[in-house]
Each structure stands twice: as C-alpha cells, then as structure tokens.
Amino acid sequence: MNLEDLRLGVYHSFAQCGRAPTTDELAEQFGLDTQAVQAGLTELAASRHLVLDRSGQIVMAHPFSAVPLGFAVMGSRTLWWGGCAWDSFALPHLLPDEDEVLVSTRCPACAHPHAWNVGNQRPPDGDQVAHFLVPVSRMWDDVVHTCRHQRLFCSESCVDSWRRATGADHGYLMDLGTLWKLASHWYDGRLDRGYVRREPSAAREYLRGVGLSGSFWGDEPDPA
Template identity: 25%
Template sequence: MISDLDLAVRTFVYQHFVQTARPPSVAETAVHLNLPPNDIEKSYQRLHDNHFFFLEPGTLSIRMANPFSAIPTKFKVHIGKITYWANCAWDMLGIPAAMQQDATMTAIYEDSGEISKFTVKNGQLQPGEGVIHFPLPVKQWYDDLILT
C-alpha cells in the first residue's frame, strides 16, 4: 500500500529530476525528508513495486520516473538550459507536457541512426518531418520497459 511518506518521496524524486535532470539517491532523499535511509529504501521499493517509478534491477537506484530517464537514451529534451533524457518517444513528448514548457527535442532513429528534431511550443507539437513510432501496443509496455 502506498503511504503519505511514499507520495512525499515520489514528489521529491520528481522535483529533483526537474531541477537537476537526474534522480536523487536514497541518501539525498533521506536528507531532504529528514528521515532514516532505511525508511526511504522501503519507500523506493514500494514505489517501484507499484509502478510509480522503475529501479535498476537489484538496486535502489532509480532508472526511470516516467517520463524522465536517469540514463542516456536516444531521446533528448531541451528545456531552457537543462537537457533531460526520455525513456522513449512517448516520454520525450511527456516531459514538456508535464512541465508545461516549450522544448526542443532530438531523437535518433533505431534503424538508420538519423537524428530527427521536434519542437513543442505552447503545448503543441510543431509541424516537422519526423515520425514517431511505438514498437509495442501500450498494454504491453510494462512487459519490458527497457525495450519500450
């Protein structure tokens, strides 16, 4: 069951991602919330188990807090002076939507290595020449979040 603590942890994780383009560690979260690291470790695991974010297998390091990625991907989102990594094309569009900010985005096509550029202004994807393709139906995304 998700607790008020879990929701506070999740909020801090997202705030940290927005401000720094990376997730906080368990230790950083514990310091911010003035709680023992063990409490945060349990919260991270509950949040992972309930798909609030995705941990690196066998660790308590956050890999994804959708739409943000903690590791470099083929999907970059530039907002102001910060560059974020997105997990996939869907999340690339989700970052400016979640932050309600204009953005420029680049994506590298899997098959050709070609780079495509996209722009969001005033909440709208601007006309361009790129194509966004989703390799799996939405209902299968959690079958393999890394592939998706």
Template identity: 35%
Template structure:
C-alpha cells in the first residue's frame, strides 16, 4: 500500500467490517480521515486497483474487503458466544472460514446446498474444522478469479457432500470447476486470511499465496495464481 493515507482508509474499512459487519460510507471515511469525499474516492480506487478491496459497480461504495462482504451473499456468520451480537455475510465458503480465521472467533455458519436446497448449519472456528462430509465447489480457475471477483465468490458454494456438488456441476456447468472438501478450504483459509485484520498486515506476495495453496494440496493449472 502506497501511502499512510491509503493504509488508514483500508484499516478503517476493515475495522468497520469487524465491529459492525458493514462497510463504512464514503462520507464516513472522509470525516474519519479529515478529508473530502473526492479524495476518499481516489484512495478507494487505488485500493481497488491493488485488490485490497472491491468497489460496487458504480464505485460509490465498498462492496467487499475480503473475506468480508457488505451485501448479503449465501453465507451468514453468527458468533458462538451468545453475548456477541455481531453478524457477517460470508462472501463464499472460503471467505466464511476466512472471517472466523481473521477474527480468531468460533462461529456458526449458515448456508444452503445449491443442489438440494437443504439448510447447512455448523460450528467452525480456528481450532474447529467443519464437518468432513461438506464439499466446496470453485467455479473457475485461479487465473480468472479477479476478472469478476464478486461473481467468483458468489459461485464458491458449499454442498451437503461431493455427490451433490458433482450433480450440480453436471446439471449447470458440466466439466467446469473444482470440488474440494470443506476441511481443505478451512485449512487454506487459516493462513490465507488469519493476518488480514492484524495492525501490521502486509499483503501477501503471489508466491506466498501459491505456497499456501500447495500446502493444502491445491496444485496444478486450476490453482495457478496470475
């Protein structure tokens, strides 16, 4: 991140997601950084260019700051601690594990199987893997993820099991995607997102992230980062 100012805006976006499950508005960011809206827009554009966050189609609001989403997607996260009334939208299966990893928090994850519509609800956390039978389907190879990252996340869904993920693929997008077990995705999300809201976070290099994929056995052309 180029300047202290862009770092400050980035940290405010993440801080608001952590505390309130939402993105701050441009007006809020202008007030909190003691500057004006056009300057905030420029900083947000710079951050989006660096893939540090994702803006809405009209670039007038933050849409995602991975693993957080500002708008409802297929996953809802609730802290296991009943006194903690925060909630988050999980952008995808991977991001849902990522939020738990970034916050170091045990959560209940709620979603639905795209194939059969069954509700899927389970506890997960930094030391608590998801149920072994759950499967996660990645729609497109890593090289294409950021062509439209919101669409990519929207399609990284969780299924009851591998069979349901395979049947869905056959019906909707034959011979595409990659089906992983949820525990593998959970293991990936820990180191991928675990440092995301640390005060001293530094963006991972491509090589670092490629190694994280390899470490959990996600190798080959599908997983080659751009």
C-alpha cells in the first residue's frame, strides 16, 4: 500500500474531525484489508510519523493526540486534544482554516485554569511559563511521557512547587513568546504530500533560530 496516502489519511482525519481514524475506517477508505492497514501504521510509527499503543491503535500524530495529555484546543468547529504545550500552540499554524484557536489547560502545580487565544500572527499575552522536562535528544525514548511533561505553569515558582511535590528534574523553561516561536513553523508541510521529517542537524538549526539554547536539545547540563 502507499504509505504516504495512509499517513495523509490519518493526519487529515485528525485535522478535520479531531480524532484518529480507526483501522476499519482506513481499510474502507483505501479499499484494503485491516491487516495491510495495520502493517502500514506500524511502518509509519517506526519512522516516527505516528505513535501507536501496545494494541496498535493510534495515540498521536504530532501535533495531534488521540488521548488527553493536559490540553484542549478549540477551533471554530472542532475540538482537539493538545498533545503538549508545543503541539497545542502549533495547531493554528498548521491548520489552514483556523487563524486562531482557544488553548486551555490547568497549572500542574496549583490546578489554576489557563486559556489563551493562540493565533498565527503574534504570540498570546501572559506571564505563564512552559516547562519541558525531557530534552529534544531523548524525546522519543518515551514520547508519550515526553509530551505529558511539556506543560504550562502559572510561574517559575509553580514549577518549583511541582518539582518538590513530584521529585522531577529541572527541565527547560521558556516564556509564551518563545513557545509560540518554537511552535510556529515546526510542523510546516505535515498535512501536505511529500512531507519529510527534519534531520537532527536541521532540527538543531531551527531550534537555534527561535532562540533556544543547547540545553533544550540536551547538549548542556540541566540547571541546578
């Protein structure tokens, strides 16, 4: 089967409906048996276009998520789970019919609710901070764990409170403006035919271009 057709089928289902297609739906769409579809999904997961659970069901197709990981993203007609702070802020840049979305979450430390109108022209206002527990070089060791720990906090003091309560390491902190820049072009072309994932050298260049230091990649020690 054509893997690019299958990849686009998954991504367009997320984009249009806010959910992952089932194996049966994909089999019907492409006139294939479910075993062939499952084999194709497994191959896409091996090349990091998708994330599957142990039963072979689609969990993520970045920046989309099939499961709640701390964020909800509301468009003009569609509700998505945001896979993480990075992915939630990326959606208005990726979706052609959504100039602005409402991103909502709760502070992991104090449970205070937060919501921002996130558009593709300028970053939202706010003093909140994003905390990325896992550096980029290790994000795919357990990508669901990684995404579950890319969260937005009220302030750095809330990050410190959460770390004391959980015993978590100190990750990378960034403000909303930097998060918006990070998300703005990272997924460019992902809904188009022929999309190619960035090689590590291109990814490093992109991260440097939005002002992120080597510790975000994992080259430098975490802050004390």
